Amino acid sequence: VTSPGVLRLRARLEALRAARLDRVPLPQERLEGAGVLAGGRRAVQFCSNDVLGLSRHPAVLDAARGALDQGAGATGSRLLSGDLPGHRALEAAASAAFGRPALLWSSGTHANTGLVPALAGRGNLVFSDADVHASLVDGCRLCRGRTVIWPHNDVEALGRLVEEHRARREEEPEGADLLIAESVYSMDGSLAPLERLVEIAEAAGLLLVLDEAHGFGVRGPRGLGLADERGLLDRVPVIMAGLGKAAGAMGALTVATAEILDLLRATARPWIFSTALPPAVTAAATAALEILGGAEGAALRGLLAAKARRLRRGLGLPTEGPEGASHIVPVPVGDEERSVTVAARLLDEHGILCRAVRHPTVPRGASRLRLSVMAQHDPEELDRAAAAIRRLLEET
Ligand SMILES: Cc1ncc(COP(=O)(O)O)c(C=O)c1O
Numbered sequence: 001v002t003s004p005g006v007l008r009l010r011a012r013l014e015a016l017r018a019a020r021l022d023r024v025p026l027p028q029e030r031l032e033g034a035g036v037l038a039g040g041r042r043a044v045q046f047c048s049n050d051v052l053g054l055s056r057h058p059a060v061l062d063a064a065r066g067a068l069d070q071g072a073g074a075t076g077s078r079l080l081s082g083d084l085p086g087h088r089a090l091e092a093a094a095s096a097a098f099g100r101p102a103l104l105w106s107s108g109t110h111a112n113t114g115l116v117p118a119l120a121g122r123g124n125l126v127f128s129d130a131d132v133h134a135s136l137v138d139g140c141r142l143c144r145g146r147t148v149i150w151p152h153n154d155v156e157a158l159g160r161l162v163e164e165h166r167a168r169r170e171e172e173p174e175g176a177d178l179l180i181a182e183s184v185y186s187m188d189g190s191l192a193p194l195e196r197l198v199e200i201a202e203a204a205g206l207l208l209v210l211d212e213a214h215g216f217g218v219r220g221p222r223g224l225g226l227a228d229e230r231g232l233l234d235r236v237p238v239i240m241a242g243l244g245k246a247a248g249a250m251g252a253l254t255v256a257t258a259e260i261l262d263l264l265r266a267t268a269r270p271w272i273f274s275t276a277l278p279p280a281v282t283a284a285a286t287a288a289l290e291i292l293g294g295a296e297g298a299a300l301r302g303l304l305a306a307k308a309r310r311l312r313r314g315l316g317l318p319t320e321g322p323e324g325a326s327h328i329v330p331v332p333v334g335d336e337e338r339s340v341t342v343a344a345r346l347l348d349e350h351g352i353l354c355r356a357v358r359h360p361t362v363p364r365g366a367s368r369l370r371l372s373v374m375a376q377h378d379p380e381e382l383d384r385a386a387a388a389i390r391r392l393l394e395e396t
Helices: 004-018 060-067 085-100 108-119 132-141 155-167 194-204 260-268 269-273 279-293 294-316 338-350 381-396
Strands: 028-030 035-038 041-046 102-105 127-129 146-150 177-184 209-210 237-241 252-255 330-335 367-372
Touching: 041 338, 060 279, 085 237, 085 252, 102 108, 102 269, 108 132, 108 177, 108 209, 108 237, 108 252, 108 269, 127 155, 127 260, 132 209, 146 155, 146 294, 146 330, 155 194, 155 294, 177 194, 177 269, 194 209, 252 260, 252 279, 260 269, 279 294, 294 330, 294 381, 330 338, 330 381, 338 367, 338 381
Parallel strands: 127 146, 127 177, 177 209, 209 237
Antiparallel strands: 028 035, 035 041, 102 252, 237 252, 330 367
16 A cells, blocks of 8 residues: 555655656766767766866876775764874865865765854854855754845845844854855856955854855866955855865865864764765875866866856857856756756757756746856867757747
C-alpha cells in the first residue's frame, strides 16, 4: 500500500515536471580545452566553473597524485582524525596570500551554512542581498537572528532598511549583526557595489560577510577577489573564498580574524561534524593557489576577461560596469518552457552546452541561459555561440 505521504510526494513531483521545474542531470565527459561530450553529443562547454582550466593543470594534477599515498580520504573531521598536513599547508598558503588567518571548509556550502548561524544569534539582524546563493539563504534560515532581505545591489534601499530595523530592535543581540553579499553574483555575473557596502557596514557596525565564490581566482591583481581588486581587502572582515570554481578543486576558505575563526571552529556545525577534505584535494588546491598568485594566474585572468568581453559583444550585452564586467554571462529568456527549449536546441543543433537556469535558482518567469566563459574557449567558439543564441531567441 502506498502511504498518503508518498502519494503527496508523487503529486509534487508531477507538478514540478508539468511546470518544467524538475531537474535532470546530463551525463558529461570532458574533452580537450572547452570540449565536452554531453549526453553523447560533442559540444562546447559553457557551464563549467573551471573558468581558468586549473582543474586539469599539470602542476595541480601532479600535486594531487603526489598526495594519494596519504589516503583517498581524510578519515574524519578536522577535530577527530582529519587534521592532516595538507589542510594546514593550504590554510597557511591562503593566510600568507590574504595577510590574515584562514580556515578551510569542505565546500562553500559548508562554509555559508555554517558561518551565518555561528556569527549571528538571537536578537541579531542579518541583512542579505536578495540574490545570494542558496547556501547563504540556508545559513540565514538556520540562524536564530532576523533576516532582512534587500533588493539586489540596491544600496539606497539597504541603507533605509538598516536604519529602520536597527531602530526597532527589541531583543539584546547574542552575536554580530551581519551584512551579506556576493562579490560576483553567481546567476547574473553582476558585481557588488563593494565600496558602498563597506561604508554602510562600518557606519552601522555590521559585520560584512563577502562570498567570493566567483571572485576568488578571477579578480584582483593576485586573484584574491573583488575586495582585493577594489583595494578593500582590509575593510571586509569576513571573506569566503571558494576553491571549487576558478581554483579547480573543492572546498572553501574563510578569511577573518583569528578570534572569529576560533569561534567558527568551536560552533560552526558543518565544520565540526563533517569529514575533512581528502589529501589529494588539499594538495591540488594549494598548487592552484600558487598558480593563481603568480604570473600564469594573471595571464589566465587577462585571457578570461578578454574572452568574456568578446562573448558579451557578440550577444549585444554590456561589457563594462557592474552588470557587464564579469565572466558569467546571463541571457534573459523569461518563460521556463522557452528557456528549456532554447538550451536543448543549442545543444542538439549547435553543440553549445549551457543550461537553463530556472526557479527556485532564479524567480519564476526570470529564467535565463547562464553562460560561463573559460580562458580555454577559442574566439571562434565564442562567436559561434553568440550567433546561435541570437538566432534561437528570434526563432523560439
Ligand atoms: C556564490 C556561491 N556561493 C557558494 C557556493 C557553494 O560552493 P560549493 O559548490 O563549494 O558548495 C556556490 C556554488 O555554486 C556559489 O555560486
